Amino acid sequence: MRKNAIIISMQSVLIVGASSGIGYACAKKFIVEGYEVLALSRTECVLAGVKNYLCDVSNESELDLTLNALLAENPRIRHFVYSAGFSMAAPLEKADPKDYRYLYEVNFFGFVHCLRRLIPALRHSSGSACVVSSVGALFPIPFDPYYVSSKAALNAFCAALQTELRPKGVRVLSVMPGGTRTDFTFKRKIYSNEKTGDYSVAVKTASEKLKEIEQQGASANKVAEEIYNKCAASSAFYLFAAGLKNKLACALIRFLPQPLLTMLTRAVFLSSPGPTER
């Protein structure tokens, strides 16, 4: 008897930063939804069935070679999630340019570089690219201007690509989680007292507060659920805060007078409102 076999090939998602935290949770979610997961980071994503590509995204030539191999082996990619990230706490006056340049390589240029290479595949699949930004893009977190500016740059970059890539069938999205309970908190590069000098108490206080916000925040699984839903939907929106509390905070911040925002930030991160300068 002849059987009419229908062969449905699995769709692939590339997740950069799937070895831990939000990226790892995304890998789990996409697997449950029937996707083949391609994972790119410096260490392996240990989930069964994932294809690992080990690479440091801050090294452009290494990234290029890795993407060459990855795209040759997996030309059909439906979704791309970029979750690699790095953060630091250092006063501007004392920060080492090597550190903030590295931060921009990982948080911003890594995404730009991967997306450029993936556009042909995403055009072919009418797929989506989603970068994990942060609500920090809108909030003036003290001693982390490199991080918040890199996330604001990602948001602006994604917004500017709407007119360029939407007509080609590619959706470029930015999802902004708030504090999320991952090891990100413990990997932050916090400058020591010797390096921070008379900023040391403020750097320590602000870092402790940020740690508290992150470790009392959402689960990575919740954020991953939201990322998956945004990738799978066909909405014309492109910038999303993850979680109701963060959506409300992002809406509110647009209406706050700037001096009041500075005062509130001081109160939250440095435990003293301080004067509002004119």
Ligand SMILES: NC(=O)c1ccc[n+]([C@@H]2O[C@H](COP(=O)([O-])OP(=O)(O)OC[C@H]3O[C@@H](n4cnc5c(N)ncnc54)[C@H](OP(=O)(O)O)[C@@H]3O)[C@@H](O)[C@H]2O)c1
């Ligand atoms: N956790 C939060 O509270 C929070 C809040 C808002 C936004 N976010 C954003 O969410 C994203 C994911 O953070 P997470 O909380 O899931 O942190 P995480 O657990 O530390 O995950 C970061 C991922 O990025 C990868 N990565 C870091 N540097 C890399 C490099 N040079 N080359 C290749 N891969 C690199 C890491 O893999 P390897 O170490 O194996 O390379 C890891 O898989 C970040 O962009 C972060 O800014 C986090």
